[in-house]
Amino acid sequence: MQLIADFHVHSRFSRAVSKDMxxxxxxxxxxxxGIGLVGTGDFTHPTWFAEMREQLRPTAEGLLExxxxxxxxxxxxxxxxxPTTELSCIYTEAGASHxxxxxxxxxxxxxxxxxxKSLGENFNLQSDGRPILGxxxxxxxxxxxxxxxxxxxxxxxVWTPWFSLFGSASGYDSAQVCFRDLLNKIPAxxxxxxxxxxxxxxxxxxxxxxxxxxxxxxxxRKLGREATVFELEKFGFKELxxxxxxxxxxxxxxxxxxxxxxxxxxxxxxxxHLDGHAKCQKSxxxxxxxxxxxxxxxxxxxxxxxxxxxxEKLADxxxxxxxxxRPPYRTLxxxxxxxxxxxxxxxxxxxxQEIWTSLIKKFGGEFNVLLETPIADxxxxxxxxxxxxxxxxxxxxxxxxxxxxGIFGVIKIFNPKERKKIQQASLF
Ligand SMILES: [Zn+2]
Ligand SMILES: [Zn+2]
Ligand SMILES: [Zn+2]
Numbered sequence: 001m002q003l004i005a006d007f008h009v010h011s012r013f014s015r016a017v018s019k020d021m022x023x024x025x026x027x028x029x030x031x032x033x034g035i036g037l038v039g040t041g042d043f044t045h046p047t048w049f050a051e052m053r054e055q056l057r058p059t060a061e062g063l064l065e066x067x068x069x070x071x072x073x074x075x076x077x078x079x080x081x082x083p084t085t086e087l088s089c090i091y092t093e094a095g096a097s098h099x100x101x102x103x104x105x106x107x108x109x110x111x112x113x114x115x116x117k118s119l120g121e122n123f124n125l126q127s128d129g130r131p132i133l134g135x136x137x138x139x140x141x142x143x144x145x146x147x148x149x150x151x152x153x154x155x156x157x158v159w160t161p162w163f164s165l166f167g168s169a170s171g172y173d174s175a176q177v178c179f180r181d182l183l184n185k186i187p188a189x190x191x192x193x194x195x196x197x198x199x200x201x202x203x204x205x206x207x208x209x210x211x212x213x214x215x216x217x218x219x220x221r222k223l224g225r226e227a228t229v230f231e232l233e234k235f236g237f238k239e240l241x242x243x244x245x246x247x248x249x250x251x252x253x254x255x256x257x258x259x260x261x262x263x264x265x266x267x268x269x270x271x272x273h274l275d276g277h278a279k280c281q282k283s284x285x286x287x288x289x290x291x292x293x294x295x296x297x298x299x300x301x302x303x304x305x306x307x308x309x310x311x312e313k314l315a316d317x318x319x320x321x322x323x324x325x326r327p328p329y330r331t332l333x334x335x336x337x338x339x340x341x342x343x344x345x346x347x348x349x350x351x352x353q354e355i356w357t358s359l360i361k362k363f364g365g366e367f368n369v370l371l372e373t374p375i376a377d378x379x380x381x382x383x384x385x386x387x388x389x390x391x392x393x394x395x396x397x398x399x400x401x402x403x404x405x406g407i408f409g410v411i412k413i414f415n416p417k418e419r420k421k422i423q424q425a426s427l428f
């Protein structure tokens with residue numbers, strides 16, 4: 001059975017997160033997206049954890065579900081929950097300062113209680129849903145695994161410059177240097193929005209990890225921007241753990257539980273894909289940055305070095321390297337964005353909302369519409385231009401201005417002439 005999971009999520013108790021990020025709304029929107037398992041996010045926050053305990057109940061297989069009386073009537077499925085949080089380790093080691101985000105998956109609520117009690121003794125968990133901990137990624141991992149070895153530690157968005165394992169301004173040049181004796185206790189790394197699996201395949205050091213994707217959503221609509229698709233015997237924590245630990249590069253035969261594929265953002269759309277300087281509205285390719293010695297051509301201050309550049313620096317395989325044993329991936333544009341681009345109006349506009357709602361209700365969620373529904377059926381249920389947009393996304397026929405220094409990239413599916421031509425043709 002396939003399960004689409006998005007582990008990395010934030011509650012309204014994290015900075016810059018929508019007030020709507022409560023469990024019933026997350027449940028409702030995960031159902032619209034087609035997510036089968038969504039992280040609670042922020043389980044270290046005391047108020048949020050109290051809500052989790054009040055509103056969720058364990059399933060027979062060892063995950064969580066929203067209590068029936070809290071489920072929105074409009075929900076089109078019953079997505080499950082898993083206790084997750086993101087922790088921000090900020091520390092100095094061997095003279096270098098590090099800021100590293102880790103996503104933590106816990107097997108059950110009693111384990112979360114243990115984690116919160118233990119971390120609460122030394123750190124302030126109240127101030128933010130994604131708390132800052134003055135402890136190294138290594139020591140935190142050790143502490144968590146001592147509390148319960150079933151806990152899963154996954155370095156988050158590993159390439160982003162400011163807060164990640166390999167970040168240009170915050171990370172390490174090797175996971176081994178960061179995690180040392182605990183390296184083989186890390187099952188997977190998260191690509192983040194600005195990188196995709198092929199970029200990660202290029203570095204042989206990453207062969208020891210699975211590669212997972214998650215949305216890092218701060219609002220219900222952004223759930224599932226990226227996700228990991230599991231093939232599982234049963235929807236349980238044990239099966240999920242087995243899948244996360246099964247590394248297809250290291251074994252000839254596949255167990256019953258494994259990662260089937262990942263669903264990706266176009267990495268260029270991510271906000272740290274290229275190098276650049278937001279203040280000066282300047283984005284650069286790695287080769288251009290090199291020529292300029294890493295300095296902004298406008299203000300001469302250091303550029304923010306993006307993900308593409310970082311991968312280029314650490315990778316030891318050529319661009320385009322593939323390993324057929326790695327799970328496949330597909331690249332998506334959020335459906336509202338795709339419809340908005342097709343109609344040439346904002347993703348939040350009424351026209352977009354009407355088409356979006358009818359498509360997800362008719363075809364059982366956004367992932368189905370984007371990935372599975374025949375294009376002819378989408379055309380019949382909406383407009384030719386919308387169907388054409390989805391077809392182009394499936395075939396990667398897009399023009400993308402790369403994101404940089406915190407600014408998201410911009411996706412264009414049609415040029416204005418093409419759009420007009422398709423719209424006019426469909427009138428006859
Ligand atoms: Zn993060
Ligand atoms: Zn996050
Ligand atoms: Zn500048």
